[in-house]
Amino acid sequence: MTTIELRKKSIEYRKKVLKYIKNANAGHTAGSLSCIDILNVLYNEILNVSPRNFKDNSRDRYIQSKGHSVEALYVVLADKGFYPESELESLCRFQSHFIGHPTKKIPGVEHNTGALGHGLPISVGNAIAAKMDDLDLKVYTLLGDGELLEGSNWEAAMIAAHYKLNNLVAILDYNKQQITGDNEEVLNSAPVAEKFVAFGWSVKHVDGHNIDELVAAFREISLRESEKPTLVIAHTIKGKGVSFMEKNIKWHHKVPSDEQYKLAQEELQASMESLSKAEI
Amino acid sequence: MKEIENITKEGVANLEVFSASLQKLAEKDKNIIVVTSDSRGSGKLMPFAEDYPDQIVEVGIAEQSLVGVAAGLSSAGKKVFAVSPACFLTARSLEQIKNDVAYSDNPVNLIGISAGVSYGALGSTHHSLHDFAVLRAINNLTIVAPADNYETEMAIKLASEMPSPVYIRFGKKAMPTLSENKDFEFGKGRSVRKGKDAVIIATGETVFPALQAAIALEEKNDLQIGVVSMHTIKPLDLEMLDRLSEKYSVILTVEEHSVYGGLGEACASYFLQNKKPVKFRIMGIPDEYTVTGSQLEIFEHYGISEEGISEKVLELIS
Numbered sequence: 001m002t003t004i005e006l007r008k009k010s011i012e013y014r015k016k017v018l019k020y021i022k023n024a025n026a027g028h029t030a031g032s033l034s035c036i037d038i039l040n041v042l043y044n045e046i047l048n049v050s051p052r053n054f055k056d057n058s059r060d061r062y063i064q065s066k067g068h069s070v071e072a073l074y075v076v077l078a079d080k081g082f083y084p085e086s087e088l089e090s091l092c093r094f095q096s097h098f099i100g101h102p103t104k105k106i107p108g109v110e111h112n113t114g115a116l117g118h119g120l121p122i123s124v125g126n127a128i129a130a131k132m133d134d135l136d137l138k139v140y141t142l143l144g145d146g147e148l149l150e151g152s153n154w155e156a157a158m159i160a161a162h163y164k165l166n167n168l169v170a171i172l173d174y175n176k177q178q179i180t181g182d183n184e185e186v187l188n189s190a191p192v193a194e195k196f197v198a199f200g201w202s203v204k205h206v207d208g209h210n211i212d213e214l215v216a217a218f219r220e221i222s223l224r225e226s227e228k229p230t231l232v233i234a235h236t237i238k239g240k241g242v243s244f245m246e247k248n249i250k251w252h253h254k255v256p257s258d259e260q261y262k263l264a265q266e267e268l269q270a271s272m273e274s275l276s277k278a279e280i
Numbered sequence: 281m282k283e284i285e286n287i288t289k290e291g292v293a294n295l296e297v298f299s300a301s302l303q304k305l306a307e308k309d310k311n312i313i314v315v316t317s318d319s320r321g322s323g324k325l326m327p328f329a330e331d332y333p334d335q336i337v338e339v340g341i342a343e344q345s346l347v348g349v350a351a352g353l354s355s356a357g358k359k360v361f362a363v364s365p366a367c368f369l370t371a372r373s374l375e376q377i378k379n380d381v382a383y384s385d386n387p388v389n390l391i392g393i394s395a396g397v398s399y400g401a402l403g404s405t406h407h408s409l410h411d412f413a414v415l416r417a418i419n420n421l422t423i424v425a426p427a428d429n430y431e432t433e434m435a436i437k438l439a440s441e442m443p444s445p446v447y448i449r450f451g452k453k454a455m456p457t458l459s460e461n462k463d464f465e466f467g468k469g470r471s472v473r474k475g476k477d478a479v480i481i482a483t484g485e486t487v488f489p490a491l492q493a494a495i496a497l498e499e500k501n502d503l504q505i506g507v508v509s510m511h512t513i514k515p516l517d518l519e520m521l522d523r524l525s526e527k528y529s530v531i532l533t534v535e536e537h538s539v540y541g542g543l544g545e546a547c548a549s550y551f552l553q554n555k556k557p558v559k560f561r562i563m564g565i566p567d568e569y570t571v572t573g574s575q576l577e578i579f580e581h582y583g584i585s586e587e588g589i590s591e592k593v594l595e596l597i598s
């Protein structure tokens with residue numbers, strides 16, 4: 001896809017994330033908007049994953065460790081054809097499989113996540129298994145920055161470096177905010193890059209909303225000959241795309257009112273139209 | 281008495297049987313993977329590591345990741361045995377067991393070594409008297425405490441074939457063969473000795489003193505006491521509980537676990553909710569700071585011994 005097409009997809013995904021959160025009257029609004037460009041690039045440009053090959057052991061793996069941003073994942077998986085988008089109408093409804101965190105009951109979801117600090121150790125297990133089986137695949141896992149406070153991440157970071165898991169790519173959705181407020185005020189995890197470098201990882205910084213930078217970063221990693229696991233620090237903005245939600249911590253898991261919903265959709269539609277004009 | 285002959289037949293630690301069983305499995309199947317948390321020595325897995333270096337993953341002293349990594353390996357098709365002292369495996373890694381193994385239905389075999397009070401004088405940090413209780417409350421987990429070498433060998437073999445997660449815990453004390461009864465399947469109690477006056481339902485390394493007590497009660501008091509190894513704590517063999525409650529009016533449970541939430545309370549719950557009119561007592565480790573000492577000293581202090589169990593049976597019968 002072209003950059004413009006991918007940028008349009010991101011806007012389309014953002015509109016849908018808000019639509020289904022509004023419909024469910026629940027969801028992690030700002031975090032889903034923060035990571036959606038990363039998921040867009042992974043699923044549309046990078047991952048060797050589709051409904052056709054999902055049972056094939058040689059597929060790439062995507063594990064969403066920051067499971068609370070599940071609405072972003074649900075919208076992208078629907079777009080990739082894992083299930084009809086209409087199923088998202090049941091999000092968070094009684095007896096629906098579409099619950100507020102990823103589960104394997106949803107086609108396309110690799111692992112049950114939701115409790116923080118679980119995705120990286122599981123991804124390490126997947127990456128070790130791939131090496132044992134000589135499978136040329138990559139394991140991608142999306143971490144939240146608040147999540148980095150969980151000690152299990154640092155255990156797994158050491159294990160990944162020890163086993164030279166160059167088939168493991170962790171992506172940090174680095175919006176620098178968590179439920180209570182700014183990371184540095186709640187419990188400062190900075191400097192993240194230096195810590196991972198000290199733990200034996202390669203670290204790469206990208207603008208997590210710049211499609212070209214994301215594509216280039218992931219392509220470069222897949223060609224790189226290194227023995228190290230890689231952390232992509234994607235600098236993002238919580239609530240990205242809707243001006244009144246951006247960097248405003250109250251949108252962590254707030255559902256928009258009717259008026260706010262209308263304003264948000266209008267703003268996203270305007271962004272879409274200005275992109276279309278730019279195309280002409 | 282056949283039981284007396286059997287009980288004197290020497291055995292080895294269930295831990296030794298576990299490591300030998302894994303060797304056998306690994307020889308035939310390269311998908312058998314052992315994950316350790318700097319626990320290969322405690323788990324008697326040094327020979328395994330030497331013979332199958334490509335089938336062991338060392339995660340270091342990191343029990344949360346031991347289970348998380350094991351779940352990742354399992355989801356990629358490996359037959360995984362995650363091995364760590366039961367005290368750490370079922371406490372520090374509890375959330376990984378709940379979410380990454382049980383809830384995610386990754387058929388990891390969780391092996392809790394040196395369980396119960398096996399570590400004796402190392403103290404409460406190293407005891408696992410909570411594991412049955414916490415794991416029983418987690419859906420999709422079979423919980424097994426084999427009594428003797430035969431049960432351990434069978435448990436490891438069956439676990440390797442199970443399509444769902446299993447927790448197996450045992451100690452490191454040499455265990456004699458307790459019965460020639462070769463019926464072993466998960467979820468079915470194993471009759472170790474037949475009786476008529478009372479029955480002792482025991483599990484893991486407490487089946488041995490239960491059997492010693494039953495033999496002593498026959499010799500000294502002319503009582504016929506049945507003994508069952510209820511190796512599977514969950515799913516509990518409810519059919520057997522029905523049969524036992526019909527045959528016996530006196531039932532005693534014995535376990536190397538807190539009296540809260542283990543085998544005893546599982547049986548009590550079933551008997552009470554199904555209106556079984558039995559005289560019933562639970563023996564285990566009481567809810568207090570556990571006395572210090574070796575495993576056997578702790579057992580004796582709390583009456584988990586030939587004498588202590590005999591006394592409790594006599595008290596109940598009278």
